[in-house]
Amino acid sequence: MALFGTDGVRGLANGPLTADLALSLAQATAVVLGQGRIAEARKAAGKRLTAVVARDPRVSGEFLTAAVAAGLASSGVDVMDAGVIPTPAAAFLISDIDADFGVMISASHNPAPDNGIKIFARGGVKLPDVVEERIEAALAWPKLQPTGAEVGRIRRFSDAEDRYAIHLLASLPHRLDGLHVVLDCAHGAASGVSPQTFSDAGAKVTVIGADPDGININDGVGSTHLDKLAAEVVRTGADVGIAHDGDADRCLAVDANGAVVDGDQIMAILAVAMKERGALRSDTLVATVMSNLGLHRAMAAQGIAIETTSVGDRYVLERMNEGRFSLGGEQSGHVIMSEFATTGDGVLTGLHLVAEMARTGKTLAELASVMTVFPQVLVNVRGVERSRAGDPDVVAAVEVASAALGDTGRVLLRPSGTEQMVRVMVEAESSETAERIAGELADVVRG
Template identity: 85%
Template sequence: MALFGTDGVRGLANGPLTADLALTLAQATAVVLGQGRIAEARKAAGKRLTAVVARDPRISGEFLTAAVAAGLASSGVDVLDAGVIPTPAAAYLVADIDADFGVMISASHNPAPDNGIKIFARGGVKLPDAVEARIEEAMAGPKLQPTGGEVGRVRRFADAEDRYVVHLLASLPHRLNGLHVVLDCANGAASGVSPETFRDAGAKVTVIGADPDGLNINDGVGSTHLDRLAAEVVRTGADVGIAHDGDADRCLAVDADGRIIDGDQIMAILAVAMKTRGVLAHDTLVATVMSNLGLHRAMADHGISVEQTGVGDRYVLERMNEGRFGLGGEQSGHVIMREFATTGDGLLTGLHLCAEMARQGKTLAELASVMTVFPQVLVNVKGVERSRATDDDVTAAVAVAEVELGDTGRVLLRPSGTEPMVRVMVEAADSETAQAIADRLADVVRG
């Protein structure tokens, strides 16, 4: 089984993801990413390569960061330890200081016992599949073993957070003066930097989920647990709630009445606003196949094209880079604003969403009304071969369902990339119809 998944290496810390594995992975990363024209030129000039290393507050991040730093330094790479900061901050800093690569220790929205290792190439971009494969292969090969003054140094990246905050504030088209924002930081990597940044942008801020102890990350808080945020927004009479996940590369929102505003709705708001301001590149939004039909309808109504990709923000970014598009993302709240970030950035997204509320003088509910959300039902059919999604009887059943729905809905069957399972997704004008068709198709997939 491949070591790298859809977003780096992830698993139970001290289970599959050990200190030994982290050290070996770091050494292999130094071998592979230490190649290339720029890296070779730096080494020829007598300079060591540099890597930014950061983590979220999970307790296991402490020993995994130490192992990664040891692997890099023992390979002749200077390490700048940025401490606890969001994943998008780490990516930004790699580009900002022209580091050779970066490593983020985080398992995002997963529970505290899990952890992960994400690697960024020069410029703060995620690695292509082919490069990840080369790193995995290099783990079994010879390591770099410099001696004396050629080994790397490990230093604290003292102004890492300040650099990121200045970058976020400089990106805003409008200050947040007059807005009351409730922030849910998921007891994660944004717990320090997000409240600071929203306050600096002019908002009144109420904070929940910002007391990380190494074990409570994502525990009943954050973008995967929105009930507490919704209740706090209503209780305090706030204008908006913003939820991050553990590593703050996601943003979901809650309006003043406690209604959830998902990633599709956030993208719709930002896309229309950017087009109105003349800054939406090629008047195009990039979204995944899982994005709601309502998003496509809303974009068509506003003269905005939608490019579709497979599920995963790395594929969204890939298409954005190919077409030089400026905005893309996922329903889950990974939103990429290419002018300012190389990955999903929950703080950037939340700030710009709030900036549009302040700029237009509208509530979040008013802004979100640009898109009508079609009821969406997802059924995971487990224990079946992934190829089942394209068998003749399944294809025929899907065709019947599509005729039944007409232009009032859609069907998507998606095999899991990691286990024997087929996901059946149905959208329709009402939830009862969506559920009935999804259940019917799931029965066909089960055979």
């Protein structure tokens, strides 16, 4: 089984993800990413390679970060320890200081016992599959073992958060003055930088979920638990609520009435705004196959094309890079604005969403009305072979359901990438129709 998943190496800390594995991965990364023209030129000039290392606040991140830093320094790489910052901040800093690569210790929206290791290449970009495969293979290769003055140094990246905040503020097309924002930081990596940056941008800020203790990350708060945010927005009479996940690479929102505004709606709002100011390259948005049919209809009405990818922000980013597009993302709130970021950035997204409210004088509900959300039902059929998604009877049933829906809905079946499970997704003009068809297709998948 491959060590790397769709977003780095992830698992139970001190279960599959041990300090030994973290150290070995760091050593293997130094071997693989220490190659190449630029790296070789630096070494030829007598310079050591440099890596940015950062983490979210979960308690296991402390020993995993220490292990990663030890593995890199023992391989002759200088380490800039940025401490607790969002994943997109780490990616930005790699580019900002021209580091050779970087490592983020985080399990994103997962509960506190889990953790993960994400590796970024030069420029703060995620590694392609082939490079991850080389790093995994390099676990069995000889390690770099410099001695004396050739070993790496570990230094504190003292202005990491300030650099990131300045970058965020410089990206804004409009200040946030006059708007009251409730922020839910998921007791995660954005607990410091997000409230300060929104405040510096002019917003009145109320904060929840910003008291990380190492074990409460994502616990009943953040982008996967929006009830508390919605209640606080309504209670305080705020204009908008913004929710991050544990490493702040995603953003979801709630309007003044507490209604959820998901990633598809956020992308619709930003796409229209960016097109108006000429910042939406090729008038194109990149989204995944899971994005709502309502997004496709709304963008067509606005003269905006949609490029569709497989599920996963890495695939969105790959297509954006291929086509040099400026906006893409997922329904889950991973939104990539390539002019300012190399990965999904929940703080950046939230700032630009609220800036559009300030610029237009419209409520979030008014902005979100550009898109009508089709009812969407997702059924996870567990305990079946993933190959069932391609079974002739299943394929035939999907064709019949799709024909019945016509242009009033759609059907998507896809096998899980990690479990013995097939996901059945149906969109239709009514919830009743979507639930009925999804249930019928799930029965066919079960056989």
